[in-house]
Amino acid sequence: MSLLRAENITVSFENVRIIEDISLSVAEGETVSLLGVSGAGKTTLFNVLSGLYAPDEGKIYFDGEDITGKAGKISYMLQKDLLLPHKKVIDNAALPLVIRGMAKKEAREKAESHLREFGLEGTGNKYPHQLSGGMRQRVAFLRTYLASEKAALLDEPFSALDSITKSAIHRWFLSVMKEIKLSVLFVTHDIDEAILLSDRVFLLTGKPGKITEEIIIDLPGEKSERNPMSREFIAYKEEIIRKIGII
Amino acid sequence: MTKKFQSIISKFTPAISLTVICLLWLAVSEGELIPNYMLPSPVEVVKAFISEFPILAAHSAVTLQEAVYGLLLGTALGFAFAVLMDRFNFLYKALYPILVVSQTIPTIAIAPVLVLWMGFSMAPKITLVVITTFFPITVSLLDGFKSVSDDEINLLRSMGAGNIKIFRHIKLPAALEQFFSGLKVSASYAVVGAVISEWLGGFEGLGVYMTRVKKAYAFDKMFAVILLISAVSLLLMGVVALLKWLSMPHKRGKNK
Numbered sequence: 178m179s180l181l182r183a184e185n186i187t188v189s190f191e192n193v194r195i196i197e198d199i200s201l202s203v204a205e206g207e208t209v210s211l212l213g214v215s216g217a218g219k220t221t222l223f224n225v226l227s228g229l230y231a232p233d234e235g236k237i238y239f240d241g242e243d244i245t246g247k248a249g250k251i252s253y254m255l256q257k258d259l260l261l262p263h264k265k266v267i268d269n270a271a272l273p274l275v276i277r278g279m280a281k282k283e284a285r286e287k288a289e290s291h292l293r294e295f296g297l298e299g300t301g302n303k304y305p306h307q308l309s310g311g312m313r314q315r316v317a318f319l320r321t322y323l324a325s326e327k328a329a330l331l332d333e334p335f336s337a338l339d340s341i342t343k344s345a346i347h348r349w350f351l352s353v354m355k356e357i358k359l360s361v362l363f364v365t366h367d368i369d370e371a372i373l374l375s376d377r378v379f380l381l382t383g384k385p386g387k388i389t390e391e392i393i394i395d396l397p398g399e400k401s402e403r404n405p406m407s408r409e410f411i412a413y414k415e416e417i418i419r420k421i422g423i424i
Numbered sequence: 425m426t427k428k429f430q431s432i433i434s435k436f437t438p439a440i441s442l443t444v445i446c447l448l449w450l451a452v453s454e455g456e457l458i459p460n461y462m463l464p465s466p467v468e469v470v471k472a473f474i475s476e477f478p479i480l481a482a483h484s485a486v487t488l489q490e491a492v493y494g495l496l497l498g499t500a501l502g503f504a505f506a507v508l509m510d511r512f513n514f515l516y517k518a519l520y521p522i523l524v525v526s527q528t529i530p531t532i533a534i535a536p537v538l539v540l541w542m543g544f545s546m547a548p549k550i551t552l553v554v555i556t557t558f559f560p561i562t563v564s565l566l567d568g569f570k571s572v573s574d575d576e577i578n579l580l581r582s583m584g585a586g587n588i589k590i591f592r593h594i595k596l597p598a599a600l601e602q603f604f605s606g607l608k609v610s611a612s613y614a615v616v617g618a619v620i621s622e623w624l625g626g627f628e629g630l631g632v633y634m635t636r637v638k639k640a641y642a643f644d645k646m647f648a649v650i651l652l653i654s655a656v657s658l659l660l661m662g663v664v665a666l667l668k669w670l671s672m673p674h675k676r677g678k679n680k
Contacts, residue, residue, distance in 0.1 A: 227582045249584025259579050263597040263674050272593065273583040304674045324583050 180205045180360045181226075181251065181328050186235035188221050194385035195221045199235070201362075201379055201388060203328065208354065208361040210371040212417065213381030219364045222386070223330050226362070227253045239328065249277075252324030256333045258317040260305035266316050267292075267301035273324035288323060294356055295319045296349055311342040315349065328360040336367065347373055351401045369405050372413050380420055390420050464644040473648040479633070480652055487622065487630040488656055490546055491614040494553020495660070498610060501554060502561025509562070510569040510595070511587070527559050531620055539625040549621040549629070556617040557610035564606025568599025601675075604668040611660040619653060630656075 179202035186199040196218035203209045213219055225232045231246030244250045252273070260269045267288050268275075274284035292298055295315055305313055314334060321329045335343050335350075351374065354361070365371050371378045372394055380390040394413060396403055404410060446466055452458055453465035464472075473480070505523070509516040531552060538548035572595050580590050622631025630649055637645040669676065 224578070229578055229581055248582050251582075253579060253582040255575060255579070257575060259576050261576075261594060261597065263600070263672065265674075276580065276583045276585045276589055276593070306674075 179203060180240060181362065182238040183226060184236045184238070186222065186225060186232045186237070188218070188225055188232050190221075197385040197387050199381075199386070199388055203360045203362050205327075205360055206358050207377070208363060208375045210363045210365055210375040210378045211381050212365060212368065212371045212378055212421075213386065214366065214421070217381045217383065218386030219381060220332060222381075223253065223332050223364060227251050227330055250325065250328075252321045252329045254317055254321040254329060254331045254334050256335075256337050258305070258310075258313040260313055260316055260320075262305055264304075265301065266297065266303050266305065266308070269305065269316055270297075270319045270323060272320060288319070291319055291323070295322075295353055309342075310338055311346050314338065314346060318350070318353070322357060322359060326357070326359065328362075330362050330364075332364045333366070334363075335370070336365065343370075348401065350374065351399075355399075355401075368414055368417050371417075372410060373403050373405065374400065378417065380417065382421060392417065392420075461641070461643065464647060468644040469647040469651065472642075472644040473651065476645055476648060480630075480649065483628055483630045483633045484652060484656055486546075486628045487615065487618050487653075490549040490618040490621075490629065491553055491656075491660065493546075494550045494618065495557050495610060495614040497550065498554040498557030498614070499561050499607065502558035502606075502610075503565060505558065505562045506565035506569065507591075510566060516566075523559060523562060526555070531556055531617060532624075535621045535624045538621070544625050544627065549618055549626065552621040553614050553617040556613045560606040560609040560613070561603070562606075564602040564609075565599050568602035569595045571602070572598045600668075600672055604664060604672075607667075608661055608664050611664050612657050615653060615657040615660060 182202040184200050187197050188195050199222060201209070201211075211219060211222070224230060226237060228237075228244060228246055228248035228250060235245075236243060237245045239250050260266075261272070264272070267285055270291070271279075271281075271284035271288040274287060275281055279287075289301060292301055295318065297312070297315055297319065300308060300312065300316070305316070308316070318331075318334070321331070335346050338346060347370065363371070363374060375394055378392045378394060379388045380392070381387070382389050392413065396407075396409055396413075449463075450466050453460060453463050460468075505519065509519055534555070535548070535552055538551055542548040542551065576594050577590055580594060585593070618629065619631040619634065622629035623635055626632050630653055634646065634649050637649065
């Protein structure tokens with residue numbers, strides 16, 4: 178049963194078609210990556226899926242309900258953490274709850290209860306500028322999770338981090354994802370990252386952007402045991418490079 | 425040890441430079457390089473300040489009142505303008521040029537007109553302070569509101585926030601820094617604006633006192649009142665700095 182389903186999405190801006198006939202679905206608790214070169218319309222697709230604007234054609238369903246053009250159902254996380262500098266970590270994380278109308282105290286308590294799970298113990302009363310880039314993305318992810326505990330769109334969330342921080346945050350991400358039941362649609366241009374974190378990978382290519390391939394990542398064991406140096410992993414990488422390279 | 429010495433020196437640099445200027449001033453007037461009736465010595469200025477203190481205090485209470493009322497009204501007006509101009513683009517286009525032009529009119533030229541319209545009471549003085557103070561507030565707030573990126577706005581929209589929540593959670597806090605810069609400028613304008621408006625008609629206030637002592641060629645008292653006006657302006661700016669410190673806890677200890 179798919180939780181998030183997009184059907185035949187087409188978007189144009191000023192008569193230029195940005196994305197064409199995109200259909201995809203994400204099941205409960207599944208991580209699906211959207212892999213594509215820059216300019217393939219990833220961000221446009223995300224804005225449409227999160228309901229910031231309606232597509233020219235197509236429908237988006239969430240939990241069976243038509244949410245085309247409706248914001249506030251699916252949460253959204255970007256490469257920039259966009260933490261508000263004037264709010265403490267705890268209030269940044271609790272922001273979506275407050276916006277939804279929850280009392281400030283209750284929202285704080287709820288955010289507080291997740292700090293441990295997200296590896297943010299002891300940072301609640303700090304301001305964002307006191308944290309490292311990796312820690313800030315953790316806070317941003319907690320905020321995203323509190324905005325919607327069911328489905329999240331992550332738009333290159335880790336691509337601004339250096340490679341050491343990035344591999345640490347990948348491990349962290351997988352361990353958090355084991356605890357929470359979140360369906361994730363993950364945009365990236367990092368092939369390793371896509372294979373490492375996903376159950377399935379969609380290739381988005383061309384102008385206008387279309388989904389040209391779906392690759393199911395079927396590696397043995399837990400995701401956290403995936404080794405980018407293993408033969409199977411490299412085989413997937415070769416397949417993806419070959420399929421993107423054709424275009 | 426030398427490092428500590430250097431830090432002490434740098435801390436006292438402003439005080440030292442001020443002392444040097446005062447000593448130069450003292451030397452020039454005591455040595456009669458400039459005749460005493462043109463430039464009184466600092467000692468005489470201090471003496472005049474002490475002997476005139478009760479009168480000065482009464483006048484400065486009036487001026488301060490005008491300045492503070494005007495500043496509060498000007499801030500409220502500036503805030504309202506900024507919010508509406510940020511929200512409605514046509515208002516921005518319609519009003520911004522008028523606001524800019526309004527600031528090119530010399531205060532000294534409108535002050536007599538205001539006196540003609542409103543009489544010798546406090547009203548024209550407060551009005552003049554409002555006119556001079558609201559502009560920096562409006563401009564600084566507008567810049568602050570516009571500094572918020574589309575990404576931040578989209579993020580809040582994706583959480584289901586409407587315009588009011590976007591304003592409250594990101595636009596207003598993002599504009600605070602600029603707002604306080606504007607308020608600082610406005611606070612310094614406020615006292616000077618009140619004094620100028622008092623020059624042109626009124627019965628009390630530092631401006632009235634100033635015109636009186638000027639006509640009497642009492643330059644020592646003139647200098648004393650100038651010092652007092654500076655002190656009152658600094659006091660208001662200090663209050664603004666305190667307000668900023670209180671309302672922006674995340675900035676404390678960061679810009680040191």
